[in-house]
Amino acid sequence: MQLIDGKAVADQIKQEIAAEVAEIKKNGGKTPHLAVIIVGHDGGSETYVASKVKACEQCGFKSTRLSFESDITEEQLLEQIKMLNEDPDVDGFIVQLPLPKHISEQKVIEAIDYHKDVDGFHPINVGRTSIGLPAFVSATPAGIMELLKRYNIETSGKHCVVIGRSNIVGKPVASLMMQKAFPGDATVTVCHSRTKNLKEITLQADIIIAALGSPKFLTADMVKDGAVIIDVGTTRVPSTQTKSGFKLTGDVDFENVAPKCSFITPVPGGVGPMTICSLMKNTLLAGKKAIYK
């Protein structure tokens, strides 16, 4: 069994990005600039945004954090987005989810200029990803593809089972895994809450991508020997063993599944660091105008 060290890969990629940014600056080019909007004081969101700002520093990017109280109106938030759309210094920006219930996340996502949509949530980036055109690929799926690539994991003709059909992970990663590409070219099955014979299906999988958000859901009896396991779950489970009082827990029963696998991502330190790293990659691409002119 080989552990897929997402943290090490992410650090490596951030160094590569930093080197490229240094070169860009040396040649008088523009420093890539990521802006992050955060609404309210959700603990998870605060942590994620802090990590993103820190990653920007590591990459040599400029970053701007815009914080609003949770009573901001949808209209006011859309006005902020408009300003970022029009700000020529901002190459890319994201709105940290989730948002308070009185604000439509979908409206917010669609309000972001797709040229600056480094989270890859805008329909046009989703569509281009599906068609196989250059696009800002949603960060978590992009991170998963990068891990498969850097660990040189064979995907062509393999049976990849995705558990979960969310718009930000399950659907786009399924879409990427079926493309004519490496990584890709896999036979892809998407399972979800309505799937009746899940175990029967996961037992056929060469690659399982678990993205349903249910701690330790995937157990050893559901996995065939030698499978590749990608764990996207990051549920905060209360814990007396940590200072914060909780522990990030994946969708995979790691302890019992790991011995059966050829490759497996841990939680934390697997897909998580790659997500932030993909956001950095997208910001670099936005700064270079590499996807859209």
Next chain:
Amino acid sequence: MQLIDGKAVADQIKQEIAAEVAEIKKNGGKTPHLAVIIVGHDGGSETYVASKVKACEQCGFKSTRLSFESDITEEQLLEQIKMLNEDPDVDGFIVQLPLPKHISEQKVIEAIDYHKDVDGFHPINVGRTSIGLPAFVSATPAGIMELLKRYNIETSGKHCVVIGRSNIVGKPVASLMMQKAFPGDATVTVCHSRTKNLKEITLQADIIIAALGSPKFLTADMVKDGAVIIDVGTTRVPSTQTKSGFKLTGDVDFENVAPKCSFITPVPGGVGPMTICSLMKNTLLAGKKAIYK
């Protein structure tokens, strides 16, 4: 075994559309207007375009056919598209594919204003379909969903196997079948040329959507008893039995597969008529500004 009569359903839907259009006209509303661009003299394309123009008549739509010789330049074609984008009388339009090799189909598709993209090929309509937002859904997948709906075929929790991963059928129909909706909520597997154990997978399928374009590819030994078979194939196979000298042939070995099925679409007369009918439906939606304002 029940035959899914796509022609009868399509006739029914066209009557429903015609009734609605008559009502719109009676109330002084605008007659929906579809424009079709055709380049060159490909026999298949000529037939399809003629069918589309005829369907417009049946629905009470206005239609415009714009024909160009195959030596039209990409720039000239894009200019024509721009004119249709800007023409307030044209509610929707399509460019009949395939195009001559010197013209980029993708560039043409992206040049079409997505508000008028009644073929549903523009990335924004593809993305919105995937996310589950209102969109012009690609005509063939939309037609398949309509057949499943009108025949009241259970899809929730069923295992749907899609053979083929094209941008216009395989991928979008997979996307629709996995949505939280009826029809939908299926466990979906997408197979393609790189799939190694296809028969093993199709034998598990409750629903098979064959969209690879290989005549009589799906044989009886690949299908389990009681399966629902949707045949998207329409390959022109030379024939001495028809006046035209060819015969439209599906991807399914109908004669031997049909006896095993619960439902099956014939070729011709199954998915084909529904595709044109979905285009009419999209044109009506465009005319009513029901998807986009």
